[in-house]
Amino acid sequence: MNGQAASGQNTQWQFYLTRLDQQLARWVSSRERRDIINWYTEYFEDAGPGREQEILRQLGDPEDLARQLAEERGYPTRPAGPTRKQVCIAALLVVLLSLPIYAIFHQTMYPDYSSAGNYIDVVEVAPERAEVDPGTAEAHQYTEGRVEVNIPFGDIVLDRGETLNVSATLNGQPADIGYTIDGQYLNVDGYGGINGEPASGQLVIHVTIPSSWTTPDVFAITYQGNITVMDFAAYNLDVNAVTGDIRVQGIQVENTLNLYTTTGDIHAANCSAILMDASADTGDIIVTGETPEVMDLSTDVGDIYLEMIGGLNRVNYEVWAMTGSIYVDDVQLGDNLSQAVQDYQQSLEASADAGNVRIFTYDTGIENTL
Amino acid sequence: MAFALGSPLLEVCVLAVLERGDTYGYALTQEVKGSLDISESTLYPVLRRLERDGYLYVYDQPYQGRNRRYYAITDVGRTCCRNRREEWRSFRDGIEHILRKGEVV
Structure with missing residues (x-):
């Protein structure tokens, strides 16, 4: 889909709801999250710009509100308990x-x-x-560092190399974007502008993390643009392209891999993680190669493609496409398709309200529609 | 305020507003806020509970190029509202009775 879909100015409440959504994702299922965000979106739209500030003040910190909303639904949110x-x-x-x-x-x-x-x-x-609460201070005892890249617009590219490198181009020209670093804590915050000035145009930010940072907690967000992460290792990796496309390839995540976009597509190739949560409201989700142990994939109107290598033999995938179709291939299963179908029904909870769920293998070309 | 506004009271307030006609989240909140000190996000869980219990249902209607979610009371909701209203009145009268006695003394 279109990676530069949002052309209008993002209002403050939209930023707030993006934050709220991210916090909710720590505890609440993607369906309930959507329900909550829809309620507040409608609320702000009906309230109009004149009351925006007052309502934002009343709602308070998005993390506190998310915690309260999660607890009202019976989700445990305290660090002492499991998420x-x-x-x-x-x-x-x-x-x-x-x-x-x-x-x-x-x-x-x-x-x-x-x-x-x-x-x-x-x-x-x-x-x-x-004991681990991903995304909070409690998780830090397991990680070497923390990386945050947060920009209002532009593309983000993340990879690993010998040394730390943060570079930016604006309309193809080298540009200076400020960042802070403290030990293995890197913060790239694009809100200070380019070369110290507000800017617009085609912005690309490329961040290379040293390989010696073994397992940082990584968080990347752009409000208008695409995010690409290549050959990367992290403890948790949180990627939010808001309206753009997400491409992650060759990713080793020790804990959770979260990928969110509303109108973009998500491509994930050869990713390993304990859990991958990918949500694209109107985009497609394409997962290929090695797959994480647990996956939760959901889209409202896009399609979902899974081209796995033996992944069907694993347990615990949740795949939802409300109006799209779900396609599942497994290149390793060959003649064992009937066994795969049995395993599939046992281990993979898939639902396409209006579309089809199909699984087949390259080797035999046999197709099964559930 | 020293007195808590618990879920049963909020529920009957919402049902009483819906008895007069279908409405949407923002308008409903403003209506209740006009009389009671509630926050912008108080009614969301109340509405979800009422929907889950069958006291109201929701439907979407296009409004200025988007969908707006409307809340409508069901027959069960009306019965509940009637009963709770009665309960509230007897509760209120009981408290009033005690408080008035205290004033006289």
């Missing part, structure tokens, strides 16, 4: 640990993710993970 993602991770561990038992006694049974009792067991199984 939704940790519950997923822990549930995965329990499912993996119990697979041999299932294989012998309950071959056709579906793993039960729903009972509260299961969740409690799980936390006990994986206490070291349950």
Whole structure:
């Protein structure tokens, strides 16, 4: 889709809701998030610009509001307890640990993710993970550093190299964008302008993180532009292109990989992570090659393409396309398609309200429609 | 204020507004805010609860090139509103009765 879709000026409440959405993503499912954001979007639109400041003041800090909204829905949000993602991770561990038992006694049974009792067991199984709250200070004890790239417009390119490098071009010309660095903490904040002045045009920011920074917590956001991340390693990687496209390739994330855009597409190739959460409201989601252990993919009107290498043999994928279609290939399965279909129905929760769900393999060309 | 505005009270207030006709989130909030000290985000969870329990339903209607979500009361909602109104009146009368006695003494 169009990576430069948003042409109008982003208002302050839109920035606020983007922040709120990011915070909500720590705890709340993508469907509920959409519901909440729709409510506040409509509220600001109906209130009009005259009341914007007053309402923003009343709503307060987006993180506090997100926490309150999450707790009202029964999601645990305190660092002491597990987040939704940790519950997923822990549930995965329990499912993996119990697979041999299932294989012998309950071959056709579906793993039960729903009972509260299961969740409690799980936390006990994986206490070291349950203590981590991704994206907060508590997570920092597991990371070497933190990288934040936050720009109002322009493209972001992130990669790794020998030494730290932050460079920018504006309309093809070298430009100076300020940044701060403190140990392994890098902050590139584009709000100071280019060469110290407000600017507009085609901006590209290229950030190279030293390979010696083994597992930084990385957060990248642009409000109008595309984000590309190549051959990268991080503890958590949070990418929000708001309206642009996201391309991530050759990514090793130790914990969670979050990819968000509203009108752009998401391409993820050869990514490993404990959990990948990709959400594109109107764009397509294309996931190829190596896939993370747990994936939550959702789009409202786009399509979802999964071209995996043996990924169908794993557990716990959630794939939602409300009006689009879902296509699943697995290049490794060959003649084992019927087994894959069985596994698929057991492990992959897929829903296309108005479209199709299809799976097939390259080798046999057999296609199954669910 | 020293007195808490709990969910049952907020729910009956919302239902009472909807009894007079369908409305959308912002207008509903402003209507209740006109009489009570609530914040801009107070009513969202209240509306969700009422919808979940079948006391209201929602529908979208185009408005100036976008969709606006309207809330409408159901028959169950009307019954609930009637009952709660009665309960509130007897509760209020009870408190009033005690407070007046205190004033006289």
